[in-house]
Amino acid sequence: MKNLLVFLMLFTSCITFAQDKRINFGVKAGLNYGDNGKIEFSDITNSGENLLSENANDKIGYHFGIYLKGKITDNLYIKPELQYTQNSSSYSFNSRKLKYDIKKIDAPILVGISLLGPFHVFGGPSLQYIVENKLEDVRLGDVKNEFTVGAQFGVGLQLNRFNIDIRYERGISENRAQSIDEGIRVDSRPNQFIVSIGIDL
Numbered sequence: 001m002k003n004l005l006v007f008l009m010l011f012t013s014c015i016t017f018a019q020d021k022r023i024n025f026g027v028k029a030g031l032n033y034g035d036n037g038k039i040e041f042s043d044i045t046n047s048g049e050n051l052l053s054e055n056a057n058d059k060i061g062y063h064f065g066i067y068l069k070g071k072i073t074d075n076l077y078i079k080p081e082l083q084y085t086q087n088s089s090s091y092s093f094n095s096r097k098l099k100y101d102i103k104k105i106d107a108p109i110l111v112g113i114s115l116l117g118p119f120h121v122f123g124g125p126s127l128q129y130i131v132e133n134k135l136e137d138v139r140l141g142d143v144k145n146e147f148t149v150g151a152q153f154g155v156g157l158q159l160n161r162f163n164i165d166i167r168y169e170r171g172i173s174e175n176r177a178q179s180i181d182e183g184i185r186v187d188s189r190p191n192q193f194i195v196s197i198g199i200d201l
Contacts, residue, residue, distance in 0.1 A: 023070035026200040032061040034192020035089040042183035056089035079110045099136040105129045123153030139180040148173040161200040
């Protein structure tokens with residue numbers, strides 16, 4: 001709960017700053033394509049010795065939320081966002097297939113530069129609060145850190161009130177979840193491409 005309060009305070013600070021810049025408010029939604037890192041299988045009866053690790057198979061997730069965009073100069077802007085996101089991954093181990101889902105609240109704090117006409121580039125940190133994580137058919141414990149930090153960067157196109165962008169996101173803070181009764185650990189950091197469509201209100 002303490003981490004969630006810090007998370008919300010940071011986002012509120014960004015909103016306050018953006019309001020001073022006479023911002024635009026908007027809504028957005030889109031799809032994510034990527035994974036959440038490796039899964040590791042260990043022998044819990046043999047001193048926890050690792051037996052196998054597997055990379056995740058990419059899957060499609062989704063997100064929706066709101067944003068505030070304020071101009072700092074004619075070509076420079078700040079854009080804090082608040083959104084709900086679901087990331088998905090899958091793993092294949094012998095004949096066993098596991099699906100891993102993470103539900104979280106994201107707050108990217110992006111700085112962008114307008115280039116040619118409606119085109120712009122942007123990047124910045126993404127604050128993340130993990131609400132739920134679930135590994136199919138496995139009793140999985142909570143992630144080590146509910147509050148983590150990632151990074152996003154990408155390119156976008158602004159056409160009047162409508163905007164579309166594609167960005168890459170990578171989790172920075174190391175974070176794992178471990179099974180309760182099996183020797184399984186799974187990396188919870190996002191590694192994905194994100195496509196979003198938004199509209200200024």
